[in-house]
Amino acid sequence: DGGITQSPKYLFRKEGQNVTLSCEQNLNHDAMYWYRQDPGQGLRLIYYSQIVNDFQKGDIAEGYSVSREKKESFPLTVTSAQKNPTAFYLCASSTVADAAYEQYFGPGTRLTVT
Amino acid sequence: AQTVTQSQPEMSVQEAETVTLSCTYDTSESNYYLFWYKQPPSRQMILVIRQEAYKQQNATENRFSVNFQKAAKSFSLKISDSQLGDTAMYFCASFLQTQGGSEKLVFGKGTKLTVNP
Numbered sequence: 001d002g003g004i005t006q007s008p009k010y011l012f013r014k015e016g017q018n019v020t021l022s023c024e025q026n027l028n029h030d031a032m033y034w035y036r037q038d039p040g041q042g043l044r045l046i047y048y049s050q051i052v053n054d055f056q057k058g059d060i061a062e063g064y065s066v067s068r069e070k071k072e073s074f075p076l077t078v079t080s081a082q083k084n085p086t087a088f089y090l091c092a093s094s095t096v097a098d099a100a101y102e103q104y105f106g107p108g109t110r111l112t113v114t
Numbered sequence: 115a116q117t118v119t120q121s122q123p124e125m126s127v128q129e130a131e132t133v134t135l136s137c138t139y140d141t142s143e144s145n146y147y148l149f150w151y152k153q154p155p156s157r158q159m160i161l162v163i164r165q166e167a168y169k170q171q172n173a174t175e176n177r178f179s180v181n182f183q184k185a186a187k188s189f190s191l192k193i194s195d196s197q198l199g200d201t202a203m204y205f206c207a208s209f210l211q212t213q214g215g216s217e218k219l220v221f222g223k224g225t226k227l228t229v230n231p
Contacts, residue, residue: 042223102149102164
């Protein structure tokens with residue numbers, strides 16, 4: 001079955017530690033996205049990538065880093081510089097980085113930092 | 115800054131009745147796309163309906179339809195014959211073109227819809 005997988009579903013880390021969230025897609029999509037969702041908020045864009053080895057900052061990129069070495073994979077690292085990392089993180093992909101095309105979402109990762 | 119506003123944080127409706135969720139947006143583009151996404155308790159985001167701004171006809175998908183008022187920058191979602199499975203957060207999203215020429219979605223804060231039996 002084609003889709004987007006995110007692992008793990010729940011992640012717990014101590015403050016000061018970097019943590020990497022996985023996102024893999026087998027839809028052959030060019031574009032991939034990372035969003036953060038907080039209670040009472042919509043989705044806010046962290047980073048996006050339109051093509052392998054290229055990515056752009058979204059609205060809230062500070063304290064995060066990404067890589068896009070393969071078309072299928074777009075991991076997100078939450079660094080110790082992110083002041084409020086506890087949140088629900090959603091990965092998405094689309095055929096092209098064009099709002100005309102539907103973004104398909106993964107099931108999300110709930111990160112808790114204490 | 116481009117914005118999408120959902121003025122109803124929470125709504126409820128009786129099963130089988132009709133409910134309308136409101137959304138207004140701000141864009142300077144003449145052609146763009148608007149979306150409604152559903153996020154049930156599982157938190158999986160699912161596209162409900164999409165509207166292309168250059169099309170005057172309102173989009174419909176089974177029990178879901180939109181009322182697209184381009185001049186007013188309004189994009190409401192109507193759910194007919196509400197079902198218990200429609201209970202979810204609903205997010206309105208609009209097109210935004212960045213300075214670099216790429217495009218991204220901007221989301222509203224969502225409306226929590228509860229369908230009561």
